[in-house]
Amino acid sequence: MGAARPAELDCELFGEGFFGQPANAVTSLAFVAVGLGVLASGRLRQRQRTVYGLLIVTTGAGSVIFHGPAPEWSGVVHDLPLVALIAFVAADAASDLAGRRLTDAWWLVPSVAAVAVSAIGEPVRLAAQATLATAAVGLSVLRWQARPQHRRTIVRALLVLGTGALIGTLSRSGGPLCHPDSLFQGHAVWHVMAASAVGLLTPVIGRVGSRASRLAPGR
Template identity: 45%
Template structure:
């Protein structure tokens, strides 16, 4: 984590790239480290809320996979903002990239009616892994590209399935508000105050976790008509 000096009321506070003051304790950025656990709480909620509604085993597998990825986002974020070891960039970025790839692949599989291809999220994740490890800046670009693709595919999915429009709209709105707060609170922006317990990046964690929970009902659908309305398989004709 790159740090820099930040003058505040005649004192000097060492801040991280997200503006929060860096401490000498076990957690480098305490507020961001604590709020990272919002994703883990969100993962638990995803599983708990989906249990009564998921009606096929395949869909349930996809929901649980999604929950594991969301929890991994929180753990990776805590690693970076907490102890911050040398490998923290990979721990932080890889689960996030995997979650974005999952959402995009799940939406694409739903739109194409090929539900078995939802696991294709593993391929872009594996390709981007060495980029994240060896070239963090390029990894950031890949993260933006995956995010754009995931958003586009999710919007197309909601357009095809009106029942999914509400969770998609609310989820994207939460992400937009969180991104705005996080950006305005970065170093050099108006809301940056390294010594304050209010940190915009922490607010981004909470709102992003909430958005992933809200969008969970979009995960696991089978085809545009859903599993309960799927067309029955054709019967083979017997000898005439």
């Protein structure tokens, strides 16, 4: 047997050709479609949404490479945009909670975080990614609490993301929903639901309210 491929923990068997894991590779394109939708939506009043759309597109492209041809370096192109996207969501929520728009220089933080997390070893890298994801979700929950006008948007995105994460976790190799040769792949479902979640979150990206508005009554 050859060396293990980077995505083998995601259950689906690898076949021949460009789409090594067909279900996981093809559904990665959901991110590309959502990102292009964000870029073409005509709602790009803030530079943040342009960056957001580009990060979603590159996350999808990296995932296609990771689950498709899966070269040795595919883990890097998978992790870099994904970590940057997670850090971006966390930073955007933090700027809204602080009631002040971040400077252009500050938006380099997601890129620095992505490079730093992707450069460290496997166990620590996974822990760092999980910590960053927890921070992004936690800050989004605080944003939900602080901005009544965005509550419906944020809760929909979090519910879709949480459901997809549960299915994806149970579908890891050796998990109860893992069937390597099945057309149904839980990790593929995770791709579609995660892409849908970041798309649902788009209306709040780049919006910054005043700190005083956090005391406004719910709607």
